[in-house]
Each structure stands twice: as C-alpha cells, then as structure tokens.
Amino acid sequence: MGTRGSSVGALRGSASRGLTVGVEEEFLLLDHADGRPALRAPEILALLGDHPQVQPELMRYQLETVTGVCTDLEQVREELVRHRRLVAAAAAELGCHLVASGIAPQSGPGLSAVTADARYQELAARHGSLVARSGTCGLHVHVGVPARELGVHVLAGLRPYLPTLLALSANSPIAAGRDTGWASRRYLEWSRWPSARPPGAWRSAADYDAAVRRTISSGRAMDERSVYFHARLSPRYPTVEVRIMDTCLSADDTVAVAAFVRALAGLAMGELWDGVPTRRRSGRRINAELAHAARDGLDASAVDPYSGRSSPHRTLLEALLNRLPDADPVARPLGVLMTRGTGADRQRALWSRAATPGVFARLLADATLDRTITPTVAGDSGRTRSGSPFPRSSPPRRITPAR
Template sequence: MVITSEAVGAATRTLTMGVEEEFLLVNRAGGDLSLCGPEITGLLGDERVKTEVMRYQLETVTGVCGCPEEAGGQLLELRRRAAAAAAETGCLLLASGVAPQRLPGEPAVTPDPRYRELDRRFGRLLARTGTCGCHVHVGIPSREVGVQVLTRMRPWLATLLAVSANSPIANGHDTGWESTRYKRWTRWPSAMAPRVWRSAADYDAAVCRLIRRGKAIDERGVYFHARLSCRYPTVELRVMDTGLSIDDTVLVTGLARTLVGLALAELRAGEPIRRIGDMRVAAALNAAARHGLGALTRDPYTGRVVNHERMLATLLDRVADPGPIAGLLQRFRERGTGAARQRAMWAAAGSPQEFARMMADATLRRG
C-alpha cells in the first residue's frame, strides 16, 4: 500500500510542537565549566529558562508552536536571553552535546530534591554523563495513537541522531565520534529505543517495570529515545544532540514533525508496521553516533542498506510539499553538521578560551 504525499502533508500541517534545549555554561576567562546555572535562572526569573541536573547546565523551553519557523523565533529569543544572563555572571552559553573540556571534580548536582535522589541512586553515572540534548514534542490525538507513532518512528531515530550530531570534542580531544553524547547517554539503564508496544497499557507496563527494577526513579527518569510525555499530550523525541545553531534545531524540529505526520498518515491508511528488531535499531543508532550521515541503516520501505542522506531523500519523496524541509536540508548541507563545524573550530582555536568563544558565537547564530 502506498501512502500519498498529500496524505502525509495533511497529517503534518495540523501538528503542534514544542522544543526543549539543554546548554552548557563555561567561564569566559578559562573556558572550563561554570556551576552558575541556579544563579543565572535566579537572575532571569523566566519559567522558560530552567536549571538542569547539573549546575553547569541550563534548559530552555518554547511554548506551543504551529510551525518550525515559529519555534525558531522562540529559540532565538530564549538563547539570547540565557546568554545575556550568563554574561552577567562571567559565563558563556554553549550549545554542545557534551562538554569539550573535562567535567568538574567538585560536586555539581543542582540542589533540587529530585536531582539529589538521582545523585543518590546513580551518582557515579550522573557525574560521568553531563550531556545536553534537544527534545522535540509533537502533539498527538491520544496516548493509544502515540504508542503506534513511537513504533513507526523506530527506523528513523538513527537518522534524527545523524542529522543532529554535535558532540565530537570531549575531555580536551576529538573522540572520533560524531555524537559522544549518545555514547555517554546510553550508559543509563533506561536509555533505549522504544519497543514495539501494542497499546498504551503495554507502554505503561514497560515504564513501571523499569522503575520497579531500579533502572529509573520515576516516569520522568525513563529515558526512551522517543516516548510519551508524562506532562503533555505529545510524543517526545529525545535522541537528538542539542543543535549548534538555531537553524540546526529548527531543522530537527521540522524533521520530527514530518516524521510524526508520516506515521499518522500510515496509521490512518492501515499500512502495516515495518518491524525491525531491537538489535538492528540499536546497531543503526550506534553507527549514526559514530559515523553520522554516512552511517548505514536499513530503508524501512525497500529493505535496502542505505546511508542517512538516502533516508532523508526517501522522506522528501513522501512529503506533499517538500519545499520547506528541502530548503532547510539544503542550507544544512552547505554549512555542515554541528560535529563538522565543531571540529573545524577546534582545529582553528588557539586555546580552550578561544574555542569556547567561537562555540558561544555559533550558539547565537541562525545558520
């Protein structure tokens, strides 16, 4: 059965979205991580800019948006507000999946009861992680539909990761990975791709099992790469690194929305789910984290082994009006991935301080 591109377009146009971005804070003078997150959120007093687990992190949260361009406007405003407040404390705001320099040796957990419980239960793991992701929420009509969408998203998670990869530098050197964040993040016992669940009840049972077995402290701590939000009527796509520039995040927001629209169109048409084993999904994600867009995966429609550039072309073929996404992708190809641009800055920088300043400048750019 063939799903028309018009059906995909109709399913996509009505979808709302929201975006959460996580950032690093570094000292302007030395380029090392700064523990000023709570101080900065106190200065701002803006509920859209929040503390994160570690004091060297901040999170920004957009409102509900009707299109990726609207999200882009909010993302720009929030990054500028957070960066301006950081500057008042002598800090820079950096959009990177992991800290380029070493993590701090001193305790860095934000003084919040939930984060302290995470520290008590997973302290050693927490101290070695400190990652920053981009989470895109896309509205869904019901949790039952959401579970079906999650299953249909499984073949596309590695493509979203490859596009968003933005963490090649860690501990003061090039790791050889496009997304070191993914490598670290998957140390968490609940950080995995969604399974093939038949119903929302099956999904809830899987969440409860992880909590009961001590692999998460609560529902929010179940870190599926795509999940049902426990706070909003959305599916939450969490596999992506924080985008280096605003346009990087606008692109993955548009891709996420389009993929959810594709899943909804297939579901409404009664198209069977293309079943891909858990090990194959995990292998594709690991390859995307290591090799980025050139990594190999399996096209869910043809079964052929292809790279993620080909997967993006397949997606465009199934969209009624590919112009907006195609334009974002063309500009993305011209500027390169976040990982490639980080490496170029790392090679050009004469010191950690200069690299931090270059990263901070890129964080506030559109392109």
C-alpha cells in the first residue's frame, strides 16, 4: 500500500474499536410442486410492500435481502433470521419455496427470466450468453473501513484467503438435476464473467480506481457496479465488499462466514499498523486454489500465507484462529459449521434422501430456515434431528414487513 504515514496511523484508533459489518444474501425461489425456478419475485416484492431490505435480483426467480450496518454478530444473526422467515412466508403464499443455494437444482428458463429493470436488461443485451446461464446466488459481506486507502490494504490482505472463504461457504453441488461433483458449481458459472477475478495487490486507492476504469473501458464490465472482483471497494458504501462466497444454507453458516471475513479484515489492518509486509500471491495461484476449493470444498489444499506450506483449508482455518487476538467470536460459529458440515455436504445428504425434485426443494427450504439439521460426520446414517429455534407453524396469511 502506498502510504503508511500519519494519515493511515491516525485511523488506527477508530478501526481498532470494532468493525461494522453488513450482509447481502441472494436466494432462489423454487416451485412447490416440481422444484423448478419460480418467476414470482415481483409478486413477492409487491406482497411485502416494497420492503427496503428485500430487493430484486437479476432473475425473476431470485431475491436479495440486506441487513443494516451491524455492530455485532448477534445483530447480524437476528436480521438474517427475520428476513429469511419474512420472505419465506411471502413465498409460501405464492406457492413457492425460499431456498438458500448457490445455484438452482434444476435449470432455469434463461433470458426470459431476466428482471424488468433497465440495468439488468442492458446487462442481458451486452452479455446474453452469460446472463442466460446466470441466476447464481452469492453472499456478500461488507466490512466498514474508515478510508479507501486502508480498504485497498485490506483487499491485499484478503487475497490469500479467498479460496478458504469459498471452501467454507460452498453450497451449490446440485445443478441440472444431478450432483455435479463440485462443492460450488456456482463458482464455475460465476467465474465466466470477464470481470470476476481476484483483486490485485494494489498499492493505493488511485491504483484500484485505475484498474476499475480499465476493466470498464475494455468492455469487461458495463459499469462500476458490474466490476465483479471477488473482493472490492464497494461502489456504493464505505466498505470492503467480499463477494467470493456462495450464499449459505443456514443463517448460522452466514454468521460464521461473516465473522471470518471481519476477522480477516481486522487482521489485515493490525498487520498494517505493525508494519508487517503484505504477503504476495500471484493471481494465477489464487485462481488455481479457487478452482480446487470449488471442486473439493474444505478438503482442498492451499498455501498458508504465513508458513508457505500447503495444507487443507480445515487446517488453514485452525492456524488462522491461533493468530487472531480475539478468536472466540470467530471460533464458536465456525465450530458449529464445521461440525454440521458445509452447505454442500448437507445438500448432498438431502439429495440422497429426496425422492423427487419437489421433495428436494422442500428439504432445502426447511434447511434455509434451519428447521432440520442433517449430520454429515463420518459414519452418520443420514437421519434428521430437530435443532431449530423456529416453530413449525404455518406461514401467516397476511405478510407484515418487520421494521
């Protein structure tokens, strides 16, 4: 990063008092009867009265929910749970499920499903073949940064851990009616976009801005919002926005990933304050590790940026926790996720139980609201046990947005 002088040093106090976090989750709508993508998003939005924290997405079988600016992880979880339950109830009114999966289990209808929004329609006109294969769902975690110069340094610190974040969040093994063999099939589809790549190790915000301008001027992106770096400076908020992750199967999974992202950002800031040089990693190496993580999840290997040794992502996570000054807020939710298995692990267990695509969609919808937990530890029989904090009540007939 370019400047380590007084302007950066003055930020240390404010950053060390705690980092804010915000979360955007993208969801699928699947038909109750056959589990196919259901083009009901506009009706759900109308039913919710244009709720400010529920938004349209690229395809009419997708929706996005957004949290506010949160100061602690419990606040994040409360908002995630509230939004999931609210939108799931609205979807049920219209004969479809809300499902948290990185990709639809059955193929969508292509360009005919694009949302009637000027920007989305322009994307479809420019990148028709890519948009036709889109409709993937990601998790975007925003971490507040007090200055863009600091944000560029955080991006550099995050680069080596992008494959681990993908492995941890992988939640899209089932597509086109079959197990694809990938933990994150979404990554394979998403990475086809010409601007979907790891952030560079830029030295300054000016260098970052120049890279964005080159991406747009070359035609690889339509505008700043469609510069799809796997982690970027948000074009709308004073945040670092990490975008590599699949949308997570449960709200608790999302909290675990958000906690990890925030911890990585804090670690990058702390190392800047301490004068630790940024660890270099080539874009080619990161892309190779991302592909491996997308295929094999946490069993894939990557190079530890500290030791230089190649280890499975499970081991890298344990090593990183030992480096955090306050690991407890990260270790607890990560421990739950690792015990239950990733979204990809649990999707495959549900897929093996489902007699039809419609049943699979229902099981995914239950898992999205954490109504069921399917253990995936070695030797488990695949039986389901109740672990839900949510009652098994029918959705309300009238949808009232939670404020």
